[in-house]
Amino acid sequence: MPVLHKLLRLFYLVLVVAHLLAPAALAQPQREVLVADVDGPVTPVMLSFIERAIKAADTANAEALVIRLNTPGGSVDLTRQIIQQIISSDVPVVVYVWPRGGFAASAGTFITLAAHVAAMAPNTSIGAASPIDSNGGDIDETLRAKIENILVADIKNLANRRGKEAIDWAQQAITQAKAATAQEALELGVIDFVANDLDDLLRQMDGFVVDVNGEEVTLHTANAPTRTIEETMLEDLLGVITNPSLALLLISIGSLAILYEIINPGGYISGIVGAMLLLVGLYGIGQLPVNYAGLALIILAIGLLVAELFTPTFGALTATGVVSFILGAIILFNTSEFAYDIPLPSIIGIPVGMAIIVGFGFRKVFQAMKRQPTTGEEAMLGAVGTVKVALEPEGSVFVWGERWRATSADGQPIPAGAQVVVTKMDGFKLTVKRVA
Numbered sequence: 001m002p003v004l005h006k007l008l009r010l011f012y013l014v015l016v017v018a019h020l021l022a023p024a025a026l027a028q029p030q031r032e033v034l035v036a037d038v039d040g041p042v043t044p045v046m047l048s049f050i051e052r053a054i055k056a057a058d059t060a061n062a063e064a065l066v067i068r069l070n071t072p073g074g075s076v077d078l079t080r081q082i083i084q085q086i087i088s089s090d091v092p093v094v095v096y097v098w099p100r101g102g103f104a105a106s107a108g109t110f111i112t113l114a115a116h117v118a119a120m121a122p123n124t125s126i127g128a129a130s131p132i133d134s135n136g137g138d139i140d141e142t143l144r145a146k147i148e149n150i151l152v153a154d155i156k157n158l159a160n161r162r163g164k165e166a167i168d169w170a171q172q173a174i175t176q177a178k179a180a181t182a183q184e185a186l187e188l189g190v191i192d193f194v195a196n197d198l199d200d201l202l203r204q205m206d207g208f209v210v211d212v213n214g215e216e217v218t219l220h221t222a223n224a225p226t227r228t229i230e231e232t233m234l235e236d237l238l239g240v241i242t243n244p245s246l247a248l249l250l251i252s253i254g255s256l257a258i259l260y261e262i263i264n265p266g267g268y269i270s271g272i273v274g275a276m277l278l279l280v281g282l283y284g285i286g287q288l289p290v291n292y293a294g295l296a297l298i299i300l301a302i303g304l305l306v307a308e309l310f311t312p313t314f315g316a317l318t319a320t321g322v323v324s325f326i327l328g329a330i331i332l333f334n335t336s337e338f339a340y341d342i343p344l345p346s347i348i349g350i351p352v353g354m355a356i357i358v359g360f361g362f363r364k365v366f367q368a369m370k371r372q373p374t375t376g377e378e379a380m381l382g383a384v385g386t387v388k389v390a391l392e393p394e395g396s397v398f399v400w401g402e403r404w405r406a407t408s409a410d411g412q413p414i415p416a417g418a419q420v421v422v423t424k425m426d427g428f429k430l431t432v433k434r435v436a
Helices: 002-026 044-059 076-087 107-114 141-162 164-175 182-188 198-205 233-241 244-263 269-286 292-310 316-331 344-370 376-380
Strands: 033-039 064-070 093-097 103-105 117-120 125-127 179-181 209-212 215-218 226-228 384-389 394-399 402-408 419-426 429-434
Touching: 033 044, 044 064, 044 076, 044 233, 064 103, 064 107, 064 198, 076 107, 076 141, 093 103, 093 107, 093 198, 103 107, 107 117, 107 125, 107 141, 107 164, 117 182, 117 198, 125 182, 141 164, 164 182, 179 182, 233 244, 233 269, 244 269, 244 292, 244 344, 292 316, 292 344, 316 344, 384 402, 394 429
Parallel strands: 033 064, 033 226, 064 093, 093 117, 103 125, 402 429
Antiparallel strands: 125 179, 209 215, 384 394, 384 419, 394 402, 419 429
C-alpha cells in the first residue's frame, strides 16, 4: 500500500506540473510586424518596393505590414497596381502617413484608403485629389466629368467600409480638392488611428479587427517585435534619381558639362560625363508624370543657350533661354496625376549658372575672333622679314626664322639687309615690299 500511495502522489504531482506548464507550452511566439518606409512620388520603384514588402510579410507570416507613407502622389495606373497589391494581400497592410509634416496627397489618398488599417501621425494631411490637365490647368468640362466619375467610383469603393461621412469626404477630395488634417480625418472616419509613432500605433491597433480577403482577423500588435524592410541598393539609387528636383538638376548639370565641352573642345571628359548625367536625368524624368509643355520649354532653353555660342546675339538668346527654363521648371511636375514644386533657388540658380557658362564661352569666342592668326597663309601676310639675297626683282628673304624665295611687289630692286613686309603668298614663294 505505501508503494501505491507513493505512485499516486507522484502521478498527482505530474498532473499539477503539467497543468502549470501547459499554457507556456501551448503558447506560440508572437509574430513580428514588418515596416516599410515609402517616401516620394508614386513611381515604378515605389510599386516594386511595396510588392516586395508584401511578399516578404507573407513569407515571414507576419502579424502585419506597416507602410509608412509620405507622397505627393503620382501615376494613376501605378497607384491602381499598388491598391491591387494591398487589397489582395494575405497579411494585414497598415498605411501610416508619417512623419510629422508629411502628407498623402492625390494618389496617396487612394493608397491610404485601400489599407486594411489607415493611420496618420499628428500634423500630417491627406486629400486634394482633384484632376487637372497635363499643363496644370483646368480640364475641359466634359473630359473632367469623365475622369472625375471614374476616380469617384474608385475612391467610394475604397471608403465604403468607413461610413457615409468618409465616403462624402473622399468624393469631395476629388471633386473639390478637399484635404484634411489627421484629427479631421479621424473624426470623419477616413482613418482608424492617429498615432505619435510606430510604438503608439502598435499599442492602439492591438485587438483591432480587420477584414483580410473576406476573413476577420484580430491584430495582436502590442509589444510585437518589428523588423524594417530596407530598400536594395538599386531601389535606393533609383529612388534618388526619380526625385523631381534631382532629376532636373542632373539634366541641367549634364547640359552645362556639354556646353563646356563645346566651348573647350578636345578634353572629352566633360562631354562624356555631361552626356551620362543628361541620360540619367532623362531616365528619372521618364519615371515621373511630367507636364510636356514644361519639358519642351526646358529643352528650348538649352537649345537657345547653345545657339548663343554659334550665333552671338549679345545676350538676347541667353536671356530668353533663362526665362524659358524658369517657366518650364515651374510647371514641369504639375500634371493631372500629381503636383510637385521644385524649390525656387533651384529654379533660378540652375539657369543663371548655365547663363554664366554661356557668357564665359561667348567671351572666349569673341576673343578668338579678334585674335590675329598665328599660322598659315593668313598669319604670313603682314609678317616682317629681312632680305638675304637682293631682290632684282627676285631673290630670298628671311621670315619667321626660315628662308623664303621672294619677289619685289613693285618690280624695283631691294638690296640685301633691307626690311620687307609680306604682301602675298603663293605656295612657297612670297611677294614683299620694302619697309620705309
